[in-house]
Amino acid sequence: MTDTADSPYRVLPGPLHAVLLAGAVPLFLGGLLSDIAYFKTYLIQWSNFASWLIAGGMLFCGLALLFALVNLIRSSQKSGRPVVYLLLLLVTWGLGLVNSFEHAKDAWAVMPSGLILSVIVTLLSCVSAWTGLTNLRSGGAR
Template sequence: MTDTTYSPYRCLPGPLHAIVLAGTVPLFLGGLFSDIAYYQTYLIQWTNFASWLIAGGMLFCGLALLFALINLLRAPRKSGRATLYFLVLLVTWGLGWVNCFEHAKDAWAVVPSGLILSVIVTALSAVAAWIGLTNLRSGAPA
């Protein structure tokens, strides 16, 4: 049995938190692949795919951010890793929001800024998932 006094959270993130956190990576990655396909083919439908995938990634990232905020506020002792996890998710969501606006432009205006933002947001979502799924559920001292 683990001692909960060392846990940075009052209650550990549940399965729903893990699902929405892990769901951000493939959605943002799909948006990135769609941007790459548009960059190579200039078929406008790829930007539509990217817009929808990024919107789905934003929904999942927003839910994970909400779970992280609630868990951070309920924590009896603030952990550096928990705060870092929240901040990385916040930056991911913020840049994803900018990426959504970028993809709302005309298809020809999306390249190269939309592609660059997709690379950054995908990398940040992978880092957030790595931090959140390895350290926050271990219950070990941070």
């Protein structure tokens, strides 16, 4: 019989949480690559692609943030890696929101701040995914 009264932090994310977390990375990366293409070619459609990809990344990141918050609330471990993971997701989502607002501007006004924000948000999403997915020990080990 196992004691479930003191449930540890769920170290291994559930399948949906992992998909949402890992799915944000290519969407933000696609937004960055679209921004780079827009910076090089001046074709406005690349800016539109970046806006939509960033919006998709925001959706995935926001849902992963919700899962991380629920996991943290349900766990007994309220410090350390789970909190860092939650804060990384929160900062990624917050800067992604600022990036979305930046991409809502008209044409060339997106540059260079949109490109810089896309680089930062992409790097943060990679670090968040790495932090959330690398601690794959389950059970009592922390």
